[in-house]
Amino acid sequence: MHPRLVRELKTVKAMIRIYCKAHHHSSGFCEQCSELSEYAERRLANCPFQEHKSTCGKCTVHCYKTKMREKIIKVMRYSGPRMLFHHPFLATAHLVDEKRNLQPEESAQTTEKRKRP
Numbered sequence: 001m002h003p004r005l006v007r008e009l010k011t012v013k014a015m016i017r018i019y020c021k022a023h024h025h026s027s028g029f030c031e032q033c034s035e036l037s038e039y040a041e042r043r044l045a046n047c048p049f050q051e052h053k054s055t056c057g058k059c060t061v062h063c064y065k066t067k068m069r070e071k072i073i074k075v076m077r078y079s080g081p082r083m084l085f086h087h088p089f090l091a092t093a094h095l096v097d098e099k100r101n102l103q104p105e106e107s108a109q110t111t112e113k114r115k116r117p
């Protein structure tokens with residue numbers, strides 16, 4: 001996995017951890033959040049944009065299944081504003097990534113053939 005995606009994975013896991021601690025009173029990941037974390041990791045590994053991606057929140061492909069997308073949106077809404085306090089480097093890098101432009105359509109179309117689990 002490209003270092004950019006490794007960092008994204010760290011960011012999403014940190015967000016899920018913050019959410020899980022507050023909502024499920026877990027010190028790590030509860031079963032439900034563990035499933036979400038693993039799912040996010042698989043989606044990142046198969047992302048058609050790879051290291052050229054913007055943030056998933058700004059993505060035009062939306063490769064998440066509806067149920068998982070709803071879950072990750074809840075996590076991001078809660079943990080996003082708290083990231084600056086808990087993980088300032090990851091939070092700042094995420095803000096920079098949001099400014100990135102996605103790669104051309106064909107990049108996504110090429111890999112859209114990858115199956116959604």
Ligand code: SF4
Nearest residue numbers: 043047056059061063
């Ligand atoms: S396709 Fe979009 S939603 Fe899926 S991992 Fe890539 S950037 Fe995120």
Ligand SMILES: [Zn+2]
Nearest residue numbers: 020024030033
């Ligand atoms: Zn949890």
